[in-house]
Amino acid sequence: MFDLRCLFVSCKLMDPASLLLRLSFFGLFLILLYLYATRNFNYWKKRNIKYVKPVPFIGNLGPMITLKKNIGFFLLDMCETLKSDVFGFFAFDTPFLVVTSPKLLKNILVKDFSIFNDRIVYSPNGHPILENVMFLAKGQSWKNVRSKSSPAFTSGKLKNMFLLILKECKLLTDYIDKFVDMPNVEAKEICAKYSTNVIARCAFAVEANSFESDDAEFRKIGSRLINMKLSTAIRQTICWFSPMIVKLFGISVFEGSSVTRLSAIFKEVLHTRMNSNENTSNDLIDVLLESKKKGSELSEDFMVGSAVQFFTAGFETVSSVLSFTLYELTVNPDIQQRLRKEILKHIDENGFTYESLNAMKYLDMCVSETLRKYPTLPFLDRVCNADYKLTDEITIEKGTKIFVPLFGLHYNKELFPNPYKYDPERFADKSVINADNMLYYMPFGEGPRICIGNRFGLMGVKTALVSILSKFDLVKSDKTPEHINFDPKGIVLQSTIGIPITFKHL
Numbered sequence: 001m002f003d004l005r006c007l008f009v010s011c012k013l014m015d016p017a018s019l020l021l022r023l024s025f026f027g028l029f030l031i032l033l034y035l036y037a038t039r040n041f042n043y044w045k046k047r048n049i050k051y052v053k054p055v056p057f058i059g060n061l062g063p064m065i066t067l068k069k070n071i072g073f074f075l076l077d078m079c080e081t082l083k084s085d086v087f088g089f090f091a092f093d094t095p096f097l098v099v100t101s102p103k104l105l106k107n108i109l110v111k112d113f114s115i116f117n118d119r120i121v122y123s124p125n126g127h128p129i130l131e132n133v134m135f136l137a138k139g140q141s142w143k144n145v146r147s148k149s150s151p152a153f154t155s156g157k158l159k160n161m162f163l164l165i166l167k168e169c170k171l172l173t174d175y176i177d178k179f180v181d182m183p184n185v186e187a188k189e190i191c192a193k194y195s196t197n198v199i200a201r202c203a204f205a206v207e208a209n210s211f212e213s214d215d216a217e218f219r220k221i222g223s224r225l226i227n228m229k230l231s232t233a234i235r236q237t238i239c240w241f242s243p244m245i246v247k248l249f250g251i252s253v254f255e256g257s258s259v260t261r262l263s264a265i266f267k268e269v270l271h272t273r274m275n276s277n278e279n280t281s282n283d284l285i286d287v288l289l290e291s292k293k294k295g296s297e298l299s300e301d302f303m304v305g306s307a308v309q310f311f312t313a314g315f316e317t318v319s320s321v322l323s324f325t326l327y328e329l330t331v332n333p334d335i336q337q338r339l340r341k342e343i344l345k346h347i348d349e350n351g352f353t354y355e356s357l358n359a360m361k362y363l364d365m366c367v368s369e370t371l372r373k374y375p376t377l378p379f380l381d382r383v384c385n386a387d388y389k390l391t392d393e394i395t396i397e398k399g400t401k402i403f404v405p406l407f408g409l410h411y412n413k414e415l416f417p418n419p420y421k422y423d424p425e426r427f428a429d430k431s432v433i434n435a436d437n438m439l440y441y442m443p444f445g446e447g448p449r450i451c452i453g454n455r456f457g458l459m460g461v462k463t464a465l466v467s468i469l470s471k472f473d474l475v476k477s478d479k480t481p482e483h484i485n486f487d488p489k490g491i492v493l494q495s496t497i498g499i500p501i502t503f504k505h506l
C-alpha cells in the first residue's frame with residue numbers, strides 16, 4: 001500500500017526531484033485505482049441497455065450505503081427514473097440487471113427457471129447448518145433441500161399445525177386484553193411476540209413464552225436476527241453485493257450467535273423426541289421423523305437447518321404482514337368493519353375451523369392487498385447460469401445478476417391504479433391478477449423457488465386477524481402514523497416508529 005503518512009511527513013525534507021517522483025507515483029496509483037474501479041462502467045452502454053450513471057468505487061449504491069433508502073425503495077426510485085422494461089445499475093464495480101416487464105419475468109422466474117435457478121445472495125461455504133438453509137442453497141444442493149422439506153408444507157400438515165396456532169392465538173388475545181383502552185399500544189411488538197411463539201411451537205416444539213416475559217429467549221434471538229443496527233445493514237448489503245468479502249471474512253446474512261443458539265435448542269429437543277419415540281405433536285419434528293422412518297435420508301444438520309430456516313424466514317415475515325394489516329384496518333375503519341362482519345358470520349355459522357378460515361374471502365382480499373402494499377421482502381433475485389436471449393435485441397451473459405423490484409411492480413400505476421391507496425377490492429377477482437402470461441404481483445416470489453412457507457405464513461397471519469377482530473376494535477391513537485416510513489437499514493420491511501394503536505373491546 002502506498003504510504004501516505006510517509007509521503008506528507010517527509011516531503012519537506014526531500015529534494016524537489018524525489019518529491020516529484022513520489023507525487024508522480026501517487027498520482028499514477030490513483031489513476032490506476034480509478035481505472036480499475038470504473039473498468040466495467042461501459043458494460044450496459046455496450047449492450048445498448050439503459051442504466052443509471054454510476055459513481056466510481058460505490059457504483060449506484062450511494063442511497064443504500066448512506067442509509068437513505070432500503071433496497072426496495074432504492075430499486076423503485078430507479079424504476080421511476082428510467083421507466084424501462086429492463087435496465088442496469090452498478091453495485092461498486094459490478095453490473096446488475098433489473099427486469100420490470102411482467103412478460104419477461106414470467107420467462108425468467110417460471111418458463112426458463114432452469115437457467116435462473118439460483119439467488120444472488122452469497123453465503124460462506126462449508127457451514128454445516130447454513131448449507132442446509134434453503135434460501136441460501138444453490139444448484140443441486142438447493143434441489144435436495146427443497147424436495148426433502150416439501151412434506152412439511154402439505155395441506156394435511158398445515159391443517160394439523162392450525163391447531164397449534166389456535167392455541168397461540170388464545171395467548172395473543174389474552175395478552176391484548178391487558179392493554180385494552182390504552183393509547184399507543186405497540187402492535188408491532190405484540191405481532192413479533194405472537195409470530196415468535198408460533199414458529200417456536202410449530203418448528204422447535206417448544207413454548208417460547210414471549211407474552212410472559214420480555215426476556216424470553218426466542219424473542220431475544222428474533223430481535224438480534226432482525227435488529228435495525230448499522231452492522232446488520234452492512235452485513236446484509238455485503239451478502240448481496242460483494243462475494244469477495246463474504247468469502248474472505250465468512251460473513252453470513254444471518255447473525256452467527258443466533259444461528260448457533262437456535263441450532264443448539266433444536267438439537268436438544270430433537271434428541272429428546274428421538275429417544276422418547278413420541279410423535280403426536282404435529283410439529284416440524286414429527287414431520288421430519290416421519291419422513292426419516294419412511295426411508296428419506298435426513299441428516300441431523302439438515303433437520304437443524306430446516307428449523308433454523310423456518311425461524312429466520314418465518315418469524316419476521318409473519319409479524320410484518322400481520323402488523324401492517326392491523327395498521328391499515330385501524331386507519332380504514334370501513335374496511336375493518338366489513339372484515340369483522342365477514343369473520344363473525346363465518347364463526348357464527350361454522351365455528352372457527354381451518355375450513356372456515358379458508359372460506360373467508362374478504363379476509364383473503366385484505367391480506368393480499370397488505371402484501372401488495374407492503375411486500376415484506378421487497379425484491380427477488382436470480383443469477384443467469386448460461387448466455388440467454390432475453391428479447392430480440394438483448395442477450396444477457398452467463399453470470400448476469402438480476403433483481404426483480406417488487407415495489408416497482410406493486411406500485412406501478414398502470415397495473416394497480418392509485419397504488420398508495422389500501423384497496424382490497426383489487427383482489428375481488430384473483431383470476432385477473434398475473435393473467436395473460438404475465439407476472440407482476442409476487443409477494444411470495446414465483447416459480448419453483450416461490451416461498452415454500454407461503455400457505456403456513458398466510459395461515460399464521462389470518463388466524464391471528466380473525467382472533468383479534470372477533471374480540472377487539474382497532475382505533476387510531478395520537479401517535480398512529482399517517483403514513484408508514486420504512487427503516488432504511490433492513491432487507492425486510494419495517495416501520496421506523498412501530499405501529500402504535502388502541503385496542504377496545506367490541
Ligand code: HEM
Pocket residue numbers: 134135136146309310311313314315317318321375376377379380381442443444445446447448449450451452453454456457458461
Ligand atoms: C407470510 C409472509 C412471508 C412472505 C411475504 C414471504 C416472502 C418470501 C419471498 C418473497 C421469498 C423469495 C421467493 C423467490 O425468490 O421467488 C421467500 C422465500 C422463502 N420463504 Fe418466505 N415468506 C413468508 C413466510 C415464510 C414462512 C412462514 C416460511 C417458513 C418456513 C418461509 C420460508 C421461505 C423459504 C424457505 C424460502 C426460500 C425458498 C427457496 O429458495 O426455494 N417464508 N419468501
